[in-house]
Amino acid sequence: MLNSFKTPQRIALIGGASEIGNAVLRSLPQDGIEEVIRFDRQTSGFDAAIENARREVVSSMFTKDLDVAIIAIGALGNQESTTEEANLLRVIEVNYLATAHLLYLIASKMVTQGHGKILVISSFAQERPRIDNFAYGSTKAAIDFYARGLSHKLKNSGVEIKILRPGFVLTRMTQGMKPAPFSISAEQAGKIGAKLLQGRSTIAYAPTILRYVAIIFRNLPEIIFRRLG
Amino acid sequence: MDEVLSSSTGWGRSIHARSFDRSENIVEMQKTIRSIGGERGALAVGLRRSYGDSALNSGGLHLSSHQLQSVSMNPTSGVIRVGAGLSIASLETIALRAGYFPAVVPGTGFVTVGGAIAADIHGKSHHKTGAFSSMVMSMKVMYSDSSVRELQPTGPTSKHFWATVGGMGLTGIIVEAELQLSPVEGNHFNVHEKRSCDLNELLFDLKTADLEHDHTVAWIDLSGSYCGRGIVGMGDFAESFSKKFRNSPKQINFPLKPKGSLITPITVGAFNSMWFKKPLNSGTSSVRAFCHPLDGVNNWNRVYGEDGFLQYQFSIPDGEEEFLFTVLAKLRELKAASFLGVLKRFGASSPGYLSFPSPGWTLAVDLPVSIPNLERTLNEFDAELVNRKGRVYLVKDSRLRAEYLPAMYPHLNEWKEIRDEMDPQKLWNSDQARRLGLC
Ligand SMILES: Cc1cc2nc3c(=O)[nH]c(=O)nc-3n(C[C@H](O)[C@H](O)[C@H](O)COP(=O)(O)OP(=O)(O)OC[C@H]3O[C@@H](n4cnc5c(N)ncnc54)[C@H](O)[C@@H]3O)c2cc1C
Numbered sequence: 009m010l011n012s013f014k015t016p017q018r019i020a021l022i023g024g025a026s027e028i029g030n031a032v033l034r035s036l037p038q039d040g041i042e043e044v045i046r047f048d049r050q051t052s053g054f055d056a057a058i059e060n061a062r063r064e065v066v067s068s069m070f071t072k073d074l075d076v077a078i079i080a081i082g083a084l085g086n087q088e089s090t091t092e093e094a095n096l097l098r099v100i101e102v103n104y105l106a107t108a109h110l111l112y113l114i115a116s117k118m119v120t121q122g123h124g125k126i127l128v129i130s131s132f133a134q135e136r137p138r139i140d141n142f143a144y145g146s147t148k149a150a151i152d153f154y155a156r157g158l159s160h161k162l163k164n165s166g167v168e169i170k171i172l173r174p175g176f177v178l179t180r181m182t183q184g185m186k187p188a189p190f191s192i193s194a195e196q197a198g199k200i201g202a203k204l205l206q207g208r209s210t211i212a213y214a215p216t217i218l219r220y221v222a223i224i225f226r227n228l229p230e231i232i233f234r235r236l237g
Numbered sequence: 238m239d240e241v242l243s244s245s246t247g248w249g250r251s252i253h254a255r256s257f258d259r260s261e262n263i264v265e266m267q268k269t270i271r272s273i274g275g276e277r278g279a280l281a282v283g284l285r286r287s288y289g290d291s292a293l294n295s296g297g298l299h300l301s302s303h304q305l306q307s308v309s310m311n312p313t314s315g316v317i318r319v320g321a322g323l324s325i326a327s328l329e330t331i332a333l334r335a336g337y338f339p340a341v342v343p344g345t346g347f348v349t350v351g352g353a354i355a356a357d358i359h360g361k362s363h364h365k366t367g368a369f370s371s372m373v374m375s376m377k378v379m380y381s382d383s384s385v386r387e388l389q390p391t392g393p394t395s396k397h398f399w400a401t402v403g404g405m406g407l408t409g410i411i412v413e414a415e416l417q418l419s420p421v422e423g424n425h426f427n428v429h430e431k432r433s434c435d436l437n438e439l440l441f442d443l444k445t446a447d448l449e450h451d452h453t454v455a456w457i458d459l460s461g462s463y464c465g466r467g468i469v470g471m472g473d474f475a476e477s478f479s480k481k482f483r484n485s486p487k488q489i490n491f492p493l494k495p496k497g498s499l500i501t502p503i504t505v506g507a508f509n510s511m512w513f514k515k516p517l518n519s520g521t522s523s524v525r526a527f528c529h530p531l532d533g534v535n536n537w538n539r540v541y542g543e544d545g546f547l548q549y550q551f552s553i554p555d556g557e558e559e560f561l562f563t564v565l566a567k568l569r570e571l572k573a574a575s576f577l578g579v580l581k582r583f584g585a586s587s588p589g590y591l592s593f594p595s596p597g598w599t600l601a602v603d604l605p606v607s608i609p610n611l612e613r614t615l616n617e618f619d620a621e622l623v624n625r626k627g628r629v630y631l632v633k634d635s636r637l638r639a640e641y642l643p644a645m646y647p648h649l650n651e652w653k654e655i656r657d658e659m660d661p662q663k664l665w666n667s668d669q670a671r672r673l674g675l676c
Contacts (some may be wrong), residue, residue, distance in 0.1 A: 009290060009668045012251035012547045012635035013612045017672060040636065041610040073295075073671050120276060121297025122242065122255045164242060166255035166295060 009073060009123060014206055015040030016075030016125075022056070022065070022110060024048035026180040028129060028172075029080030031198020036076075037206065045069060056081045056106040065114040070121075076205060077114045078127045079107055084181050085144050096143050103147035108154045111169070116160060118167040125168045127205055128155045132175040132213065135222050136233065159210050172201045173222075174214040190215055238297075245299065247289045251268070251606045252547030252635045253504035254293035254668055259584040260301040262410055267383040270664070278666035279550050281410040283349030283483060284324060287356065288548045289635025290668035291405055297666060302351045305412055310335060316374065321351030321411040328416075336473060337418035340366040344579075346529045355604040356632035357403035357592040359599075360451035361472070361528070364584040370402040371587065378520055381385040381664035384414060390588075400655040403589035405631060407665045407676055408656055423475030426452070426484040430517040435470060436465025436565065439580065440558060440598075446471045447582050452527070457578040458513050459602060460506040463569035465561070466513060467580065472527050482523045491536045498605045505574035512576075541605050547635050549615055550601035552583060552594060553627035559624055559675040561600060567614055568602070576601035590652035593630045601633065612636065619645075631669065639674045 010016055015037045021029050024046030033044060047054040047065050055061050069077070085099035111128060118124030130152040133145035152171060159169035176182060176191035197214040204212040213219040228236070241478060242255040256277075277297030277494060285292050292299075304413060305320030314339045319328060325339065326346025332338050341360045343353065352358075354376065357368045366372075375389045378401055388398040401408045431446070433439035439455055446453040450471040453634055457467040493499075525532055540547070553560050561580075568575070579601045583594040604611060619641045628645035629637055643649050656676070657663075663676060670676040 009252065009254075009295065009613075009672050011672070012249060012289060012545065012606050014606075014613060015636075039610065040614055040638070042640075044636065120296055122277065164255070166242065166244075 010075055013037065013040060017042045018045070018072060018074050019043070019076045019078070020045045020047070020069045020074055021078045021080060022047045022054075023080035023082065024052065025050060026080035026082070026129075027181075027194035028174065028177060028197050028201065029078050029100050031194045032078055032080075032127065032201035032205070033198075034195075035199045035202035044224050056110070057101050059096050059109070062106060062109050066110065069111060069114070070117045073121055074114075074118070074124060076125050076127070076203075077118075078215060079114075080129050081107060081110075082181070086141070099144050099147045103144070104150045107151050110229065111151075111158065115162060115167055115169065119162065119165045121166075123166040124168060125205055127170045127172060127201055128152075129201075130155070130171050130173045131220065132173050134173065134223050156210070162191060169210065170204045171211045172197070172204055172214060173211065173218065175218045177214070190218060190221065245285065245293060246545075247291070247293065247635060248286050248309065249288040249545050249547045249635060250538055250541065251547055252290045252293065252668075254290065254295040254422050256297055256299050258299045258301065260303040262304045263379070263385065266379060266410065266412075268299055269298070269300070269386075270379070270381065270383045273664065278664045280565070280620075281350035281351060281355070281406045282664060283322065283355075286345055286348045286352065287632045289633065290672065291634070292352075293668045294666055295668050297561075300410060302349055302410070302412075307350070307413070314362075314613060315420055316415060317418055318413060318415045319350055320413055321349060321354075323636075324348065324351050325350070325353060326529070332418045333421070333424055333524070336420060336422070338421045339416065340372055340419045341369045342528050344529060344531070346356050346525065346532055350414050350416070353404050354402055354411055354414060355404060357587055357589045357594070358632075359583065359594045361454045361470075361581065363594055364447045364453065364582050365427045365451050367585055368587045368589070370589055370592065370593060371404070372416045372418070374415040374417055376401070376411050376415065378408065379410040379412050380612045381391040381662045389456060396655050397659055399588045400590055400652055400659065402587065403592035403673070404652070404656070405591065405669065407670055408659045409665065421474045423477050423479065425475050425479055425518070425524060426522045427475050428470065428472040428522045428527055429519045430471070431469045432466070432513070432517065433469060434464075434466050436561060439465055439469065439487070440561075442469045443582055453581070454513070455580040457580045457600070458508040458509045459565070459568055459578040460502065460574040463565045464624050465503065465565050467578075468513065468517070468634065469526075470518070472522065475521060479521060482521075486523060486525055486533065488533060488535055491534050491539050492652045494539055495542045498544065498546070498607060498661065500574070500576065500605050501548070502572050502574040504532075505576050508576050509574075544605065544607050546603055546605045548577075548601055548603050548633040550630040550633045551618070551622055551627050552597055552599040552630070553622065553625050554595065554597040557672070560621060561598065563621065564600065564618065567618070570609060571608055571614055573604055573608045573611060575602050575604055577601070590648040590655070591646055593628065595628070601630075601632065602650040630656050631673075634669065637673060639672065642673050642675075
């Protein structure tokens with residue numbers, strides 16, 4: 009349960025090494041938190057790509073009520089060492105298939121509980137296909153779409169889905185890439201994510217100004233957009 | 238289940254739940270209990286005057302005692318058998334008509350008999366009478382196997398009885414109770430008040446008042462300099478009947494639904510200064526004006542705005558008064574002003590395993606949840622309470638950390654064992670129980 013300060017007691021972070029995920033955790037009010045469970049490949053050997061592993065992880069989270077789940081697994085799919093095809097399959101598998109499945113499983117459990125909040129990390133890249141990251145963007149568009157639909161479906165269940173759409177976040181994942189305009193630190197993104205979790209809205213951009221940039225971005229005529237590309 | 242989930246909240250309106258709500262008679266309840274599936278179980282609820290999540294069961298079933306209103310009274314002995322859904326206000330009216338009054342009544346009349354037993358509530362008379370359970374001669378409880386059993390404070394059923402007293406609805410549904418009322422001659426209170434200029438004086442005055450009066454309580458000014466000044470109220474049941482108090486007074490609705498809290502250090506400071514200087518009451522008072530002063534206004538809890546508020550109520554043994562000074566100083570630091578600060582002395586404990594009152598002091602403070610750093614401060618208070626053998630009152634709680642519970646309630650493990658025996662299916666559950674690891 010969120011207590012009367014709206015502080016969660018038990019939180020799960022899937023993608024326990026995620027810099028944004030951890031930053032969100034750090035930005036939540038700490039005084040009521042009693043347990044944080046982290047799942048990641050390095051320390052808990054959790055491979056999100058394995059269907060059964062996802063099921064097991066989710067059922068292990070719900071030995072007690074879970075108040076907040078942060079799904080922060082993700083692949084960028086730009087490793088130069090692999091082929092474009094392998095990258096495509098990898099981003100679909102992690103960013104869409106595994107994330108949507110986890111979202112579905114966690115939400116179902118939370119519906120039984122009658123309460124809970126899930127934060128999904130989408131991306132600004134889902135706004136419009138760009139030549140350098142459209143495969144990645146397509147998976148984020150898909151998970152964003154699914155999360156919005158699910159959020160609508162769960163409107164009266166006590167369960168809330170929250171969608172964070174970060175722009176360029178300076179993390180390990182983006183190291184070596186040329187920072188895009190409006191890039192921010194994981195810490196800043198985390199603050200926005202935590203605020204989203206505690207507030208009433210469903211979607212937030214990080215930085216928040218991207219919300220307005222997105223409107224322009226989506227509405228630019230294709231011909232101009234391609235030139236910007 | 239085909240019902241839709243409905244949303245409910247505790248009296249503090251700062252903690253919410255979505256659940257299935259039903260109001261049924263005993264036979265229907267039994268049928269429902271037999272057919273319940275799922276993991277979230279069921280919980281008896283009364284008038285939801287508990288402040289936090291004691292009467293909330295997210296994702297599960299709420300079984301309201303509303304239909305359990307039966308009354309039968311023996312006018313010679315003053316023993317009354319009532320349905321657990323009957324409110325204390327109705328109980329008072331019925332009792333008074335027959336020349337009796339319940340020895341223990343809480344600060345509001347809108348509490349059910351079931352809720353009063355489940356929290357083993359206390360009133361202004363605690364130093365003389367003990368808690369509500371002292372009036373309970375027996376009760377009927379519906380177990381999770383749907384059987385209804387009669388429990389008594391002594392004899393073979395006594396363990397189950399005392400686990401249900403203060404058991405927060407987690408042992409079964411109290412459906413009926415047999416209460417011993419006290420004979421009275423009048424229909425109102427003789428009251429008088431005294432102003433005390435600081436906390437030392439207030440503590441002294443309250444102690445003195447306890448020697449002479451059946452009902453005592455102190456309002457403490459939690460604003461301004463937080464020096465602990467206040468007003469001690471004292472009352473005794475009148476021995477004469479007055480026509481003036483024959484009809485119960487009217488109620489008005491709180492007229493606003495503010496988004497933000499109207500309770501700020503400035504409004505509270507102004508109100509409290511005025512209240513401290515008000516002309517002292519001396520003379521007669523209606524039962525409601527004396528016992529339930531806030532009941533004149535419906536929904537006054539909306540004054541705290543959409544975020545709501547909480548009540549922090551704790552008890553500490555004699556000799557630990559220093560903690561009261563610490564609390565005042567800390568609240569001052571936080572600029573946490575409150576117009577409702579209530580100080581009272583407790584007499585002897587009841588044998589209820591989880592019963593709250595224990596000899597010493599109790600302080601109750603209403604606070605808006607939006608006060609910065611309040612959560613951390615209350616956690617610090619809790620840690621200090623544990624050191625001083627104090628405890629927080631569960632029926633007011635919505636934020637205690639589970640780790641402090643066993644030290645605050647030393648009979649917790651015994652209670653758990655009895656609870657498991659009474660409810661092997663683990664049917665009864667609440668958000669508070671899950672939050673604090675009660676079940
Ligand atoms: C203005 C105000 C003043 C108050 N003053 C006092 C006071 O002076 N002293 C004091 O001790 N308390 C006081 N209280 C608290 C109040 O007395 C308790 O919260 C009481 O338990 C509320 O009863 P209820 O019928 O509203 O129960 P609810 O709030 O609905 O439920 C409270 C608990 O009782 C259980 N319960 C309710 N009915 C049953 C049943 N039939 N069988 C089994 N379990 C049941 C619930 O499961 C829950 O755990 C005050 C509250 C308010 C709002």
